[in-house]
Amino acid sequence: MPRERESAAEPAGGRRPLSRELIVREAIAFIDDEGITALTMRALAGRLGVEAMSLYRYVNGREDLLEAVVGSLVERIEVAPPDDEGLAANWHGYLQWLAHSVRDVALQHPAIFPLVATRHPAATWLRPPLRSVRIVEQFLTTLIQHGFREEQAVEIYRVFTSFLLGQLLLEVAARGESTAPVQVPLDEGDADVPNRDEELDIARFPTVARLRSLLSEDHSQAEFERSLEALLDRLDLLFAQ
Amino acid sequence: MPRERESAAEPAGGRRPLSRELIVREAIAFIDDEGITALTMRALAGRLGVEAMSLYRYVNGREDLLEAVVGSLVERIEVAPPDDEGLAANWHGYLQWLAHSVRDVALQHPAIFPLVATRHPAATWLRPPLRSVRIVEQFLTTLIQHGFREEQAVEIYRVFTSFLLGQLLLEVAARGESTAPVQVPLDEGDADVPNRDEELDIARFPTVARLRSLLSEDHSQAEFERSLEALLDRLDLLFAQ
DNA sequence: ACCCGTGGTTTACAGCGTAAGTCTGTCTCC
């Protein structure tokens, strides 16, 4: 006798029943695969083997879906390092760990992070829908319990967040570039050579031309670590206790 | 005798003839007024007293229009400080001036800056369409001529850009919040109280609750100056010459 | 007188988000 199933509504298609979580998860996968502009209600529904309007029972329209997607990613940010690594013992360790946690999520979903960055910069994390209070809470309490004054903690929160935002936005963009397939138009050959004048004008921009390869190198990882270190050192200096 | 007009095609309607520049300018004003999602080809055309399809003679579709909008804003960034202020004499002065130039543009068009930030982080400024090579060129040459090695100049460019990006994204978001009218639904009173549980849970997040006013204060201006100073000092240290 | 480029309009269409109605199978209570 087969193990009982909690839902008898399985139409023998092996299709999991719809749910908000499933829809959001699939939306994330979809955006990862095909980009955010390709995400339409119908297309997403199709991927779930379902009609578009069915989604509306679980999701309050496309805007709400995107909110949920962002929320889901924010949820994945770990708030506290595992005890056994002793990272929580000093605030350097904590901030370092948090930065990497955010970075991991951002790099796992490069197509979504810009959305997170523009719709939920730290400034708006405390407005409904409250997406990440728990991160802020953890952040502030950790710093305060390590001896910072309240205003200092808040200031560090701001500095730290804007640092992360800029750094990751750039890194995500850089990676998207290097991995993106070169967009060859594959149109009819009618296209008149329009991008010749777009070519880098070596006469006008000699330095950029000379340093081009240097500029397009990807140091993201190392640079991230170094900049993070620098930020922490600076905080050390600023708030020497 | 009235001064002669260079265009005899004026249909007595007082309407300037269409042009790419005019369209882009109007699009910027539109976004400033009504936000980016409200910008549709028909709406913009209507504002120009013209039919939607007329825009397509000057603009290669909506996507191209947005590109042009971003490009126009990037163009407005001044590349070099006026000679008479002596800011170009030291690289601190130059970077400070450049940072403020970018900041001015960002704060003048808060609804557009996120678009600039996500579509044109520094990493993509060197790919066609080459939007801001001249900024990069000026940046690099200035630093190099002040004694930095080439790799240093490139690294500073990266650090500086990610700093600006994060800082301004946050500031723009913060300002948008404080000035945004509180979105009261004005629907029928049918709406069941759904945002009660969204309220800040004081029990679970005591620190955030306590520091809420501190967190929502707007120190953007002062903080921007301070962070910029700190960054420059750090660069001083790092590349002490 | 003709033509043709310039700068617009008109018409048309596919695809979007989504409001509203409808079907269908299962659960619950008698």
Next chain:
DNA sequence: GGAGACAGACTTACGCTGTAAACCACGGGT
């Protein structure tokens, strides 16, 4: 067993979007 109730999907329909394509008006140039 029968009768609702109801959840979870599908179907239809509407208004709006971006945009392709065809169509005019008209002001010189030859």
